[in-house]
Amino acid sequence: MARHGVQHSALRGRLLPVPPVTFSMELDCIIVGGGPAGLTAATYLRRLHRHVVVFDDGRSRARWIPESHNCPGFPLGVSGTELLRRLRDQASTYGATIHHMRVDLLERTRTGWRVEADGQEWHAPIVLLATGVVDHLPTLATGDPEAALRNGLLRSCALCDGYEATDQRIAVVGPLDRAVSNAHYLSTFSADVTVVPTEGGNPEASRQPDANGVVVLPPLQTLTRTEGGWDVTDLTGRTHRFDLVYAAMGAPARGDLARDAGAEIDAQGAVMTDERMETSIAGLYAIGDVVTDLNQIAVAFGHAVIAASAIHQALPAKPRRRA
Ligand SMILES: Cc1cc2nc3c(=O)[nH]c(=O)nc-3n(C[C@H](O)[C@H](O)[C@H](O)COP(=O)(O)OP(=O)(O)OC[C@H]3O[C@@H](n4cnc5c(N)ncnc54)[C@H](O)[C@@H]3O)c2cc1C
Structure with a gap:
């Protein structure tokens, strides 16, 4: 990926405002969230020859699943960490880049979206949010x-x-x-x-x-x-x-990036989408737990497929040239 702009680290030592390092416009889609929803979307989009990056700060609630027995295709069960590992491997196999960073800002630009993470910025015409929920857990007298x-x-x-x-x-x-x-x-x-x-x-x-x-x-x-x-x-x-x-303490959606970008969210903070998983703002899509209270891996997979297919069709066609 091409890299433009000033060197962030070179300026960091001085007390000057540091312009974010900008990454290339060649991306088709930025995916925020590397749980089952975001990773599945990345695999589908890469298999449609779209350029994607995934940002993930490692808080998928799937990491807590000791063993899921309703995840299709795993008759003897699969742990959440193993499932996430396989999904990451699958997305990476088809060339998705996964950045282990938290996205701090999502902003509309004239041509698409600007995403900021760790003092750097990325641009793409489409952003897909797969940011999940925040689990409220009870306090235990002993233990975690x-x-x-x-x-x-x-x-x-x-x-x-x-x-x-x-x-x-x-x-x-x-x-x-x-x-x-x-x-x-x-x-x-x-x-x-x-x-x-x-x-x-x-x-x-x-x-x-x-x-x-x-x-x-x-x-x-x-x-x-x-x-x-x-x-x-x-x-x-x-x-x-x-x-x-x-x-049963509640698990509000992590819909803040969408809300701050101006997309509609419901009373529980869940991001509202149409049937193609597009939010109320064109070019901003959302999938998985952040849009539904039917919090299931299979639902996240289904949303991802619907969104990836819609995103591919919304982007300019990229006919394959003869080698
Ligand atoms: C204990 C437990 C057991 C479960 N068991 C099952 C089960 O057996 N079967 C089943 O179908 N479902 C189960 N679930 C539900 C399942 O884990 C979720 O439905 C699924 O993980 C949702 O996927 P997701 O990708 O939408 O969200 P998540 O998996 O939560 O992923 C969201 C990702 O977005 C990242 N993120 C959020 N904000 C940012 C940001 N600003 N920048 C970068 N990254 C960000 C987070 O770090 C996280 O990795 C269980 C959940 C729990 C808590």
Whole structure:
């Protein structure tokens, strides 16, 4: 890729405003986010002979998946880190460049988009956002919630792994309404589902099962990992034992780049798109968890294919010349 502009490092030592180093206009598309959505789009676009770069700062929530059993093509399951590795390999095999950098700024220009990362800038006629969501996790009395996610004792998505929770003793923690709604969903898998509210609960909660068999306890006091499970202490001081905890704390979309660029987002911060995954601004596309609350790898793949195909058609045709 051609490189223009001043040498950033040469000027860094002086107290002068440093113009960002500019990378070439030859790119067809800049992809922000290297999770399942962004990497799949990169593979498709490269296989359409489009020039793409992917920016990723390494926070794919897929990295926490201990083993996914609903990812198509992996009958015996696949860990999130292994899936990401394969997707990165696939995109790189077809020539996608992956920059391990956070994009700080996305700005419309006369001819397309300007993206800034690490004091440098890149230009392309089209940008595809695949920036995912931010998981809100409960505070644990001991240990790290991310470690608990990685070993499958703390979970966040019943559609992902509710099947593996079949007939387990399950606690759902989160704001009352959201936790109850999640608990009802989980009652498909277990007759032993209990809500422990982090907000909005009642210390006098009846503890009688509702029509779906879900019990609501008084609000949460502490959540403690034990050997093979959890101790959940409620505000009355009683401790209850569970096999698994599901977090229903919310996972707002990382839609800030789109919002700051002027694209429409919904009340939850999710980026709004049309059926070709284009946002309300021409030339800006969005895919994966950042646009939907059906947070699934297969959905991310599907979005990526739709967007890559639409982007290819939106770009000027590039007929292949005889060698
Ligand atoms: C514990 C857990 C278990 C799960 N299990 C399953 C399962 O079994 N099956 C299933 O289908 N789904 C599962 N999921 C959901 C699945 O992980 C997501 O649906 C999927 O990762 C979404 O892909 P994505 O590419 O949209 O977002 P992500 O995978 O989250 O990737 C977004 C990427 O964008 C990057 N990024 C964001 N902003 C910037 C920026 N400004 N600059 C550069 N990079 C940026 C982030 O670093 C991240 O790498 C699970 C999720 C969790 C948390």
